[in-house]
Amino acid sequence: MRKIGLFFVFLSVFTSVGYTQNSKITIKAILLPDVDQMAIQQKINYVNKSGTTLQNIVLHNWPNSFKNKKTLLAKRMLENFKKSLYFSDSIERGNSDIRRVSVNFSPVKYQKYKGFEDILEVLLKQPLLPLDSLTITINYKIKFPSNKFTGYGKNSLNDYILRYWYLVPAVCEKGDWKAYSNLDIDHMYMNVIDYDLNVHVPITYHINTDLYSSKSYSKNFAIYHLTGKNRVDIQLNITREKSYPSYKTDHIVVVSNIDDKTLPHILKKTVINREIKFIEKYLGKFPHNKLLIDKETAYKNRAYALDIPKFLSGFSDVFQWDIEFFKALSKKMVEEMVIVNKNEDYWLPEGIQVYLLMKYCEEFYPETKILGNLSNIWGLKTFNITQLKFNDKYPFIYQFSARENLDQSLMTRVDSLSNFNRKIISSYKAGLGLRYLENFLEDTTFQKSLKQYIKEYKFKTNSTHLFQEIITSNTTKNISWFFGDYLNTIKKIDYTIKKVKVKGDSVYITIKNTRNITAPVALYGIKDKKIIWKQWITDVDSTKTVKVAKGNFDKISINYEKLYPELNQRNNWKNVKSKLFERPLQLKFIKDIDDPYYTQIFFKPRIGYNYYDGMVLGIQFHNKTFLAKYFEYNIIPTYSFKSNNISGGFSFNYNHYPEDRNIYKLSFGINGSSFNYDRDYTYTTFKPSATIYFNRKSLRTAGRNFLKIKYHNINKKIPLGVEPSNEDKYNLVKITYNYSKPELLNDFRFSTSAELGSLFHKISTDFRYRKLTKSNRQLDFRWYTGVFLENSTDDDADYFSFGLSKPQDYLFEHNMYGRQEDAGFLYQQYIIAEGGFKSFFKDSNQKYANQWMSTINTSFSIWNWAEIYNDIGALKSKNKSIFFAYESGIRLCFMHEIFELYLPVYSNNGWEMNQNYSEKIRFTFILEPLKIFNSMRRGFL
Template structure:
């Protein structure tokens, strides 16, 4: 009875305080049914109108209802991210909210939930709500908990991790700020006082970020939870409690983040150090308890070599646990102090998080390398990547994004960011920006101003612009470049030393700004990698000439310490002696990261295989590092073990990535190769080319459009016994092609058209492919091809359209045995042109060809295919081709097997030597496999 009285008094005190506090107050009475995975909830919301407007309705975020079906914004987001799990989940696995009734000040009220936005709840008020007034809204409803495999929050094997599990009032700021649940963990909710009674079966334990006490009566355990000025309420409910509490001073940190072989004393010491380090920057933590859930780390881990399998042991256990905990703790600290609109204004919160990570590692782990203990291994320690410090990875990742035109402005709304930028690149860029300001603003301390900003705004709604205003009031230096360009655009910074003139006691230097982003940059004088001189330069918008005293340096460098997130560091060097090569040549075994001190040449063992050359062993000489470059070359001399001959390939490419233009990428280059196309017969193919790749609507748009042109020169060695016409030995083909693709996970559309012109023929072709994944998880695959010769004076079928297996006269397909007519290598197919699998009596078309290929999924990767086509040759009637069979579609376009059943040849399955009729698709190009895996991330 005393326990009930205590809880009642607690409720009354909280309610009394709210009358005067102008803080939203939520009281919840909830009971968990572990058999049905449902929570029955009675909720009272005291909502205060803090605006200057009269409100006739109040909106709530009803995020548990985002799981109700496969048409919600959350469901569509999963599909955008190439995840089919939710789409094909059963209704039992999904969640929902069922509203039983809503009242306003004890009178029944009307409410609305739309199909378009099922995670919003609109409650119509019975009386207008004036500014500074409050209203009591009561709701009775049921929440069905989804499985946690969708967003990591939910239920799994009697473990419940709950977040955003109840109705939360939206914020009104000249308008209602309403945001769909998109698995971004960015619910925008005002500071709220909570009083919660939560009942669970007595054998369950509840962990929460609120203050909690519990008592048991009969078979029920009741928890009383309270919290003042909190945001969302996190709950972990489980039979086996894996949370550990660490207490120091008046704070409790409860966590279940995994650690290996560390005792609690060490963990407690690490947590204490982390907490006080963050407190030094952000001030006192406003609450007495912090919950750090493993889920929070798993959804936003420390990206890097710590994610390698544990047996590789990139880092020691203490560092591993420390950096994990610090990432989660610092984010939780920031999120609880400031109320940011993290959907629209997230850069400062993310920037502070990364900045604290940088400062923490800088202080306590300056010796730790990006690849950890792997950097000490023999064969690795001589690589430049092994010398990369842990904090250097932030610059590296930013450059990776910028070099591929994958970066987005820091003010881009969060739901419009690519997954890569939302999770990694934009966080890094924001943190690097603050670190850069720390170095540049010598009259204004960034750590001091972070503390001042935190002290003034703790417990308040805040905008990132307020921090900029504070900095501008504290410094005399111009920050417009940071505010206008660094934050609001994806412009790149790139400076270079154009020219130097040595004088008797000074050096005259011409510095060029290669981009339309004018930012401060430092000039360094270097000798033997030691800094002898440095100076900040500002206002360089084109070319500027400065004169500095000569003071014992023999090299000049811009941004030597990489304090500025610059697009290209390779062009920042000049030797005072004006040598032909400003940087010495460095030969490196295997590909490495850029070392801006050297001109790098990498030599890497490579291999390939075809039936005629056997195993082709070679050494690739290339300038390509792990970061993209504008100019790339690669020369690969090889030795063919079967033919005992020299072979190889070479390529040169110039690539230009315009900023904010209709063209995303322009590339021009030339490639060539020499291998065998038949036993004892070699070919040489030279291929100058150009590519225009058009911009996507956004980086979340998976579609792509490209225009490609090439001129292929082929010289095939003639066989002494050759009976085929000599036109197949030496020829040139001009090719112009346009392609469009939108490879969404449910609806995959691809269109392409090509014009080919040679001295003996010209032809035009069109291909359309549509792949549909139905709600029953059944795949339908349709492909249409039409090709016609505009003129054709050839004497063979070598250049004809192929019904089944193209001859590949442009040498663009990876055939293992391109000239084979029997044996296993003749059974490899590339689905192109006619797309048939059976070899029919009429296999080529020298006039026109039209085919339709279809396959229907039966179960998982087991499909049935049907193909029909019309083949027209000169002076012959149209040949109608048809076939069907079984398709084992293990990995689309990478690994497939076809078993023909019936065709123009009759029942193939009963024909002699049926095994020779089986066809397969096999692609072993790492780039193709990589592109398949990374879908939806960039």
Template sequence: MFSQQNSISIKSKLDTKKDELKIQQEIIFYNQSDSILTKVYLHNWANSYRDRKTPLSKRFIKDFRKDLYFAKAEELGSSLIKSLSVDFENVYFKELDKQADIIEIDLDKPLYPNSKITISITYIVKIPNARFTKYGKTKTGYHLRNWYLTPAVYDNGWQLMSNLNLDDLYEKSTDFKIEIDVPKDLIVESNLYQYKTKKENTNSYYLIGKNKTDIILGINKTEQLKTYTTKTVTVHTDVFSKELDYNLTTSILNRELLFIQKYLGKYPHVEIFIDKTTQSKNPIYGLNQLPNFLRPFSDTFKWDVTMFKALTKRYIENTLLLNKRKDYWLMDGIQNYLMIEYVEQYYPEVKLLGKVSNSWFLKRFNISKLDFNDKYPFVYQFTARKFLDQALNTSADSLSNFNRKIVSKYKAGLGFRFLKGYLGDSILNQTIQEFYQNNQLKIIRSTNFNQLLSSKTTKDLDWFFDDFVKTNKKIDHKIESITKEKDSISVTIKNKRNITTPLALYAIKDKEIILKKWIADVDSTKTVKFKKGDYDTFVLNYENLYPELNTLNNWKKVDKKILNKPLKFSFLKDISSPNYNQVFYQPDANYNFYNGLILGVKLHNKPLIKRNFDFKISPYYATKSKTLIGSFSLLYNQFFEKTKIYKVAYGLSGGTSDYAPNLSYKSLVPYVDITFKRKTLRDISSESLRAKLIHIDKEIAPNAIKTDQDNYSILSLSYNYSNPDIIKEFRYSFSTEFAKKFSKASLDLRFRTLTTTDTQLDFRFFAGVFLNNKTEGDYFSFGLDRSNDYLFQLNYLGRSESSGFFSQQYIITEGGFKSVLPTRFANQFMVSNNSSIGLWRWIEVYNDVAFLKNKNHPLYFAYENGIRFNFVHEIFEIYFPLYSNNGWEISQNAYPEKIRFSLSADVKSIYNFFKRGFL
């Protein structure tokens, strides 16, 4: 089996002063393919930390991480090749264009099948700071992964992949011999068998291993690992709990390994190595992220499932040599299936929220009733309802971060649970074990599993391997009707989506399963007959064996009632109940200068998992104005799967509030939003069209005459584009407005960039022109320093204030000026440019210029500059004017009144700012 095994021999020395490894490496590479090779490729992932041009650095930028991009030279890593030869003859080699972490070697002689070459390399690895990927120089020493050169896999072509912080390097099993010399005060720990020899100034380690991949080194002043001897393998790990003693930990590990062996069979190695760094990059979300003081789960459960996940990952990855970038779904599917089975067997009583599920406050919520394993369909549905899930065969580097880290893993695990339910656990479990045992340490693909499973059943599985795996089609079945006859009951099932899969139908009595039946080939509707029995409800997918888009339509009572789902009011947000039409209520508070503190309640139907139709009614009491105010909104989202349109939102909103002392306004706004699909879900740009008709009716002061400025309707059409890249952000919007007495068009273009020295440059260009204007006054004019916001879409705390603290609130719109100049409005056209440049951290200097044109007035040129404190971009900023058309602002009276501030209380904007890079 291993007669043509690749081997790697390394002699290396660690220089702690320079953070360098000096390496002499020899690779014996066998051509195990049927092709004649003229080139050989080496993965050189140590070089992926070299500069800001590497795929790794570019990946981080897409994830809103700029730490590697702006790292200091001493923090970077690299791999400097001093010499490279093949069969002891110098050859031509080069880095691939735009892939500095892959080396291409031109062979002087063709490498025929079943032949070998010896590649000798001398090189120096500069170890990067571990803060980038958690591998490199740490606070206590070094934690090294992917630090050596390794041959790329040839499997129907070269399988080349750059380091993208996915920990998915594709390697063949290899025999390793590594010698490493380290200073005498350091200890080397690894996933290889090792000998140690003490010398005068160094400790010399000799590491060996057969049929290994992914060699990890820990180099520290003290030992980090504990060793646990179990009945099957020896476990070396630094993932341990201080609260659990050694004997209990060993007992748990024994149970875990015996459980894994029951499903997968014997592990081919005698030892297994689990490092905390790698484990922490593949955590159990919702468990490992909780602060310790909450402690909703017992220490035993928390450590058990954490270690079980890490063990299964290593058990599988060290044995099944799949391309983890392309075929990750199979490994994730097996791993999460085992997780589900393990928790179901040993922790069936544990709830999703742990112990807090029984607290007086949470136990009334539906989410508190979810078992720990219910998180898999819950999280999948959370994403699928937004149509943000991706096909399981999507390359891992093309998945959104949320899908890669959580959703796709969960869907893959549910897929195996689906197969277990449909085929029976004996067929699935036998297939998994046979696949694992027969393919140990071989280069394989997920199609091999497909062929093996299909050979063990007469049932058609094309729906799984074609639709479930290769598309993001959603499963959604509905019980259309139930018809009672003399001695039978007919259940009609409707398939609401474009995927035909088996489904599970249950007859339930008092939450107990009386009958269960698998039904196949429901492509549109199908009626199934049952004998009458002692059951009161039919339910689809009662055990959540497979992921569904909507489970609320899965329930139907046998005896029809006038109100099949009665109305229920629930406190705060919750998951939807299949038994009720829920309305959620929650206290809410707000503030503006005229109404004062605004207290009220929000009534809505928005559960934790989105619906297509949302409504919200918010009645409030204003403590200062002593009036009742409020708002409402209706929204329907229509999603599209086969067009360039992502969704169309149809909405109607309205409300009433005060816009001036003792004066209120009413608004009614029907609108349509069209959001276009991104090129990929890793593309952070967005593109949309919006049409809205704004009706405004303002209350006027006593004895005042109502004018066109107090009651008006405006049709607004806009196109919006945004690319919030962390290095080069670009956004623009083009809008038009049509009203009875005016029409206008405007362009708002914004560009923000970071220079190579991490200095921020911020530019904004605005141009607005009236197509016609028969209005009087400046109410509908373009504002230089403050928009009149006649559309009532900006969050002004005191929108009508012309002096005082609230008049100093600044929202960057239209002219974007901070100083109040003699000419503040334009009723013909306005062109302005706002720019700022970073000085130090969040301190910037701003410069603005503008041209304003009013009827019967000459062109007005405006200018200003000042200091900008940009604490949180467009959320919390402070502006100090210095010089403008007014002269030196700082030397004039009442300077504090000239200071402007931006303060956003928009929860959605703040949420979008902080979620960047994860979703």
């Protein structure tokens, strides 16, 4: 009897623990659309699975992250150059209004956790022991934000797209609460939870969700009863239109508003069924029978190669819809089956998603190219980049980032990743890494391990370490390189074939490791672009010679299938029998990607203009591809039609990107040019330079920081018979330090330089500060000061002087359309340099300073792109009194420092708005695509 009693005690304990395996959330809620609110009564049956005794419970309270402009979300959006939340009206913001918190039906104290607005700490009166449970009851209201901030909230159709809309317990690991603020990265770390929801909505609304749903009615409300077990996130889309279409596949109902009216419902159902079967082939059976896939999920996880207007797309409607839907579907399925802390193990679920997408395209769209059918259009098909397969984009885009050390290690915390890495590069490198691992392990080891990992840790929080343990246990091959350097560093893989030698019936291949990471090498024998043989070579830490049997192949190649991300694929092959021209010369129009089998020279037309040369036409020959190169050259011969001169320029640059240093880049270069500086008179420049670019504090920090030393040799043509002066032929050294931090609210730039010539030494400082005020007004402040330390030029000579309204530009650094003009339209061009004044003054001592100058330029926005500017300054020349200058006017800033107009109003001249006023208006117009692009791209990189 005693044994039977003990058995029942054990059974009781076992049943209790099993029953309380998951925490449970019960919600009763009512939607109040008139005020964009939801009243919620929530109960959390919390089970302590942390392994330690708890004194508090921490809840994610993300609805409150939209509360004001001081939350971490608002600050993070500013870092991303998004000002919508910071400058929003209170009616657009969201919040949570907590009225009461009870534990086991007894009121308790609660507070912000560590001062974070969107994390709530519930203080317990009694400690909570391991595997024990308690009930937290919370009464609160949430105010929905506008969806323009993060995509979630109220949209323009008065629908409510809700994610992270309720209070959720954070994960506690060994007493450490893994609680994180909402940073708009679409991840909340949480345990699986069981749900039971009753949501009342006005009868005109519909709820779309992936929970099991039943509906009843009460007066003017529809009551949705929603249940689900072992779920990690609950998304509700409450819409005024009819419910989303559903697709009943073999065992999963998919609810989605991702629509394409050109495709019939039955076709989309068939495609979705194929997608689910494919994903389950790699991950195992999906544990739930319903999924919600909405437009917002698809948009936030879009395939960027497809992210172009449909009328420009070269892809079929079926392919485009299939890939977009697959990407969103695989994300949702992976998130439900791979429960990791993405703040610390971001690479794993992201890598699995990209790996699945690559495998899917490999099986169903093996011949699809990166531009789809556009790749076959005459004119486009001659470019190598258009002939890339769709899956080739992953190593290509990785190279784009890695060449300039813009990538980050895969184990970097997600909140420290740059936007470019978080959205694209890290996911691509992770997916490529998993494919790399799969091919290296060969047979089906990787796929079996992935399925085993999903099966063992389904519904459990886990980590990279547990994934590593499973794969290691299933292979005898050494994979420490992957879970070591590949994941934890930004070391770049780059192997090259140093030598190929034929001896008798054997071929000896010497492989060289050009970098500091040792990883497996895929070696191939190639004939007519077909693989004859392939083998994996390991342990190539410096050089290694491999012997293979002589056969029917004429090329030896490394990474021919682009199975892994490599820094440089141009050095990956050699002919078995050496040839006189290993890489024949190839001329290509505009710009392309490298063709490793040719030495490429690119060319494109160049068009320019200045008043003295007139229209300038020429051809630019260069070696620049879409990927950065260490050595780059530009040779630009041109013809000037007005002056009938041969003109042009050149540049040669060598760039070095050190890894793990305080220095981002070292650049050494030589450039020169020859154009007209006046009617019938040319100038030539020759300028060698060296520049050190320092690393930013992090890749999330905008701006740059560099030190440059440049030697200027200037030679100007003068009239015959005229003795050359110091203003016609001169040399000087210019040393410049530049620092910039262009944040959205506070744009800070600082530059100081020293010019050392035979006749003068001078220094100058240019400080600029641009601020967006709390009322969304823009304030620009600039302070410039220049001083001659020594000046042996003539007292009346102003050629090397500081300019108040216009710089002399004796170093030919500015793009001036009419540099010698002293009247007329071209004279009115405004260059933001030196004194920075807009009004013109008559006397020379009011225009130039050969001793010192100091000015302050300010402007303040009054409406949209209209601003008021005010400038003051003082300048001093030899044997002349100090001139104090002041002015004010209107600045029309259409594009900052690219396209602007200045309308003077009042200055030392008096009222400027009198006769000949059109001659006083100044303009800035810079037609340089790179500057325009950099101005517009902020927030993505």
